[in-house]
Amino acid sequence: MKKISTLAVLLLALPGAWADQGETYAEFKAMMDRSFKTTGIAAKHRMYQLDFQKECSQEKQPPKAVMDRIEAEQMKTIRYPADGKYFGDWKEGEKIAVSGRGLTWTDKTPDNNGGGCYNCHQMSHHEVSYGTIGPSLLEYGKVRGSSEDIVKYTWGKIYNAKAYNACSNMPRNGDAEILTEQQIKHLMAFLFDPNSPVNKK
Amino acid sequence: MVIRQKYLVAALAVGLAGAPLLAAASDDLLEGINAYREALADGNPSELVAAEGEELWKTPRGPKNASLEKCDLGLGPGVVKGASAQLPRYFKDTGKVQDLETRLMTCMETFQGLDSKAVVNAGWLKGEKEKMAALVAYIVTESNGQKIKIDMRPPQMKKMYELGKLAFYHRAGPMDFSCATCHGDQGKRIRMQELPDLRTQEGAAAGWGSWPAYRVSNGQFWTMQHRLNDCYRQQRTAEPIYGSDVTIALSVYLAATANGGKVMTPGIKR
Structure with missing residues (x-):
């Protein structure tokens, strides 16, 4: 009898809770739709979420199975350099790491973006103005070496960080066309080159 | 020195x-x-902007040639002292939850006969938006030192809080950012800029409680709408419309989380 009444309560309560959740979410979507506009290169459709963006828009991370699925999907987006060359010029890479510009509605073109790396990461021995949202990358190449595995992993992480951590804070620099293949090569050199200030004091 | x-x-x-x-x-x-x-x-340059705002508050303007001195910011007609510490709030006369700026737009329409579109459509710190910034500087100075006291009893406020919280975590755009990307953890920085954790009472009080503010780097006084707008710009989303519901919802979420904290407006920022 007790079981039946518990079940009855559940049956009565749950659809109500679901309906409310659905209603609030529908209201939320309508609110977002009427609250934003296109300005310059920042089109209104930027507000409409990709599936993984929606799944990563909670207070807590989604369950492991969801994370695994997102990571597998994002892994498929990674394009390794067509010519097999992973490294450009570390001096160019440093400029890209320093620049946080690009893709806002006050930027004239969607091209020539910075990597914004220093917003979140410590990188070189001499730059003290670095953020702490991401881990320190100081002496990245020196500490990790440059085996094929670590080089490919690093390329992939820059190209699409979500392939390794579904709800990572880091942008999908390659997949979302924030940086070009050539720019990623320069960043790779900045991280790995023994003469780069990331590795050399 | x-x-x-x-x-x-x-x-x-x-x-x-x-x-x-x-x-x-x-x-x-x-x-x-x-x-x-x-x-x-110590000698906040906002004082100059606030003085302009006080003048504007008392000066008759618009087709109805009236001042804003009868404007009800929530504590009764003409009461400025402490008013912004209790905003946003639900206003029965408009049937809406309003922040300081949207409330002022209502008063400009009602008492002065001015079209609020002129505020919405002006560039930041230009024309009617410059006047709005001055009014805001005046009003928020009059709440300095008070406690943040948001009345969360009306169901409309509870609804806005829920919507604001959803907006806070909403990841979108080419960089997949949400407000929480930068303001959803403790003790983080962007470059040298310390970031308040806006999920917590302490963090929200530090953030919400110190805006609107004077920005030393560009010598500008920024309202909360201006601040939120620039957050979205840096998130690389589309642009939020001035005074739109998402800006109100986020403001309710932040202010309610900050409830009980100290108002330090106008703040002073880099």
Whole structure:
């Protein structure tokens, strides 16, 4: 009898809770739709979420199975350099790491973006103005070496960080066309080159 | 001048520091920056903007040639003291939850006969938006030192809070950012800029409680709408419309989370 009444309560309560959740979410979507506009290169459709963006828009991370699925999907987006060359010029890479510009509605073109790396990461021995949202990358190449595995992993992480951590804070620099293949090569050199200030004091 | 020297010393220390001292040096630099801010707060340049705003509040304007002195910011007609510490709030006369700026637009329409579109469509710190910033500077100065006191009893406020919280975590755009990307963890920085954790009462009070603010780097007074707009710009989303529901919902979420904290407006920022 007790079981039946518990079940009855559940049956009565749950659809109500679901309906409310659905209603609030529908209201939320309508609110977002009427609250934003296109300005310059920042089109209104930027507000409409990709599936993984929606799944990563909670207070807590989604369950492991969801994370695994997102990571597998994002892994498929990674394009390794067509010519097999992973490294450009570390001096160019440093400029890209320093620049946080690009893709806002006050930027004239969607091209020539910075990597914004220093917003979140410590990188070189001499730059003290670095953020702490991401881990320190100081002496990245020196500490990790440059085996094929670590080089490919690093390329992939820059190209699409979500392939390794579904709800990572880091942008999908390659997949979302924030940086070009050539720019990623320069960043790779900045991280790995023994003469780069990331590795050399 | 003493402060300036301290700042310089900190900067020099950073320049000369070897790698093991780097963390300590960057702490010194932060300390220097914070001391610099404190020094500026003594004689906040917002005072000039606030004086302009007080003048505007009392000066008849618009087709109805009336001042804003009868405007009800929530504590009764004409009451400015402490009013912004209790905003946003639900207003029965409009049937809406309003922040300071949307409430002022209602008053400009009702009492002065001005079209609020002129505010919405103006560029930041230009035309009617410049006037709005001055009014805001005046009004928020009159709540300095008060407690943040948001009335969350009306169901409309509870609804806005829920919507604001969803907006806070909403990841979108080419960089997949949400408000939580930068403001959803403790003790983080972007470059040298410390980030309040806006999920917590302490963090929200530090953030919400110190805006609107005067920005030293560009010599501008920024309203909360302006602040939120620039957050979205840096998130690389589309642009939120001035006074739109998402800006109100986020404001309710932040202010309610900050409830009980101290109002330090107008703040002073880098």
